[in-house]
Each structure stands twice: as structure tokens, then as C-alpha cells.
Amino acid sequence: MNISYRRRASAGLAALVLLPLAAIVRPARAQAQAPVQLFKLISPKDEIVVGIEAAQLGAGQGPGVQRLAELLVAKGQLTLWQYASQKDAGGALVQAPLRQVAVFKNELLRIEPYTTPLAIKAPAAAK
Template sequence: MPQIPRKLLFGLGLAGLIMESVVSLPACAADKVSLFKVITTKDEIVIGLSDADLAQVDGQNAGGIAKMLVAKGSMSVWQYAVHKSASGDLEQAPLHKIGLIASDSLRVEPYPTPLKVLPIDESKK
């Protein structure tokens, strides 16, 4: 089995590390968004909370969102919907900011999706 020169091996490793950091940098720049389904007796919607918003929620889960909503009485969140990207792929994207009002018949649950979830753009308030 031929020996790979150390300089070549080091150069390939360094190139791989540089490429990985360049590719993953944009993904780290945007806040990750967690999706939740909010269900009432009338309808259900999908909402998204950024990691920064979710950090303010006790437990950082659906139960924490429900507790926060009951404690505050209402909260503003981004409603998400499925749409097609320019390339034709389906994605979960923020639709518009909405207000949730606490109700006795409200349920919040995690919303797993196989689709790409776009980050919240606060400039579109």
C-alpha cells in the first residue's frame, strides 16, 4: 500500500477543515427555529420560535410555551406555512407574525417536519 506524504495529508486535512467552516458558517449565523402546532377547538396552526425566543420559555418545550401563554395571557409568534422555494422544493417558511390568546381549549405540541425550516426574518414584521 503506497504511503501518502505527510505534507499532502496535512494539506488535504486543512483544506477539508477550511471548507467545512465556510459551508457551516451561514448555518450557524441564523437562529435555528423550532416548530410547534397550536390546536384549538376551531383550528390548528404551526408556529415557529427561534432559539433565542425559546430560551425565554421555561423548559424550552411545548409545555413551557403553554405555561408562558397562560401566565402572560397572550404572546406574539410567527405563523409558519409550507411554500415552494425558487428551486421548487417545499419548505416551512414564516408567513406572518400573529398574536396567540390563552384559551381553555388550547393545546401546544412539537411539530416535526422533514422539510427545510427557514429562519425568522425580524425585518418583515
């Protein structure tokens, strides 16, 4: 009787440990496959959320943040889309391109991945 209780308890504990891990892994995979990846750019003056298309970011083994930083260092400046929360034609809240911005490598302090539960519109679908 004690053995059965221990097995159920250990199985339950394992499920409690693995469920949050599965929830973390799924969104990361979904964002990696998205046509647009969002990042928060932090400078001494402000912070903005920008999107970069997967084709522009390029394929690579490293995380998107690292690939974006390497691209910025290599080119010195990038033109990206600034993203903001907006309502689409149906009234649903989405992350959509707001305007194009030029980003210079010497003005940035930090690049962070940006996640959102909202749907992300591609730049081609911009106004």
C-alpha cells in the same frame, strides 16, 4: 456451534431494537438545536403550525412544549409566526413563515410539537 449462533442471534436482535431508537433520538436533538422550533396550536376553531425562535422560547430544562406553555401563561398572549409549506427560490419545498399571529392563552386547548422533514426557514428570512 450453538453458542456462536445464540451470540449472533442476540446481537442481531439487539441491533433491531436499538436502530429505531437511534432514529428517534437523532431528529429530536436536531430540532432542539434548530433556531426555530415548530408547534401545532389546537383551538376549538382551528389548528395552525407556528414557529418560535430559540431565543424567544428561552433556555430551560423542560421540553419545548412545556416552555412555550409556561411563556404563554406568564405573558397571556404571544405574537408568533404562522408556518406553512412553500417553495423557496430554488423550487425546493420548505416550511416558511407565512404571517404573524397573536395567540391568546384562553383560546388554546392544546399545544403539540410539530416535526417536518422539510427545511425550516427562520422568520428573518421571511418575505
